[in-house]
Amino acid sequence: MPDDFDLRILTALQADARMPANDLADRVGLSAPACYRRTRALRETGAIEREIAIVSPKTMGWTITMIVLVTLERDRGRIIDDLVRSLKVAPEVMDVWYVTGDHDLVLHVAAHDMASYDDFTRTTLHAAEHVRSFKTLVVMDHAKRNAALPPAHLG
Missing domain, CATH: 1.10.10.10 (Winged helix-like DNA-binding domain superfamily/Winged helix DNA-binding domain)
Structure with a gap:
């Protein structure tokens, strides 16, 4: 600690x-x-996981970002692990969260344009046999970009 x-x-x-x-x-x-x-x-010890430069997706040519809520047919370890493994290697996927509630996964996805996002959904989400549905929320503005957290007892 x-x-x-x-x-x-x-x-x-x-x-x-x-x-x-x-x-x-x-x-x-x-x-x-x-x-x-x-x-x-x-x-x-892993307290510092990694050190990165946070670069605007637009600077890198990714003009739109989305939050994608994914619901699986079944919530089984192997199914989740297989899908997460495929999402980790997809260049469009910035973040993946395994969550509780109405959806199983929350993705932060970037795309060059809507056509490339459509390609991503077809090859990655529609092609995954255990994805029952997904809902896309297009990010209008990233109003707060701050990965820093204060110590919990000071927060």
């Missing part, structure tokens, strides 16, 4: 993963070597 110093490091890195080690150490109140050791340990 991360202590207060680890949580300060994680909070700072969520805002700027490229922050120089000395600046990070100053911000969290540790020496640079101690901060470096802790940061390395947070990466090794």
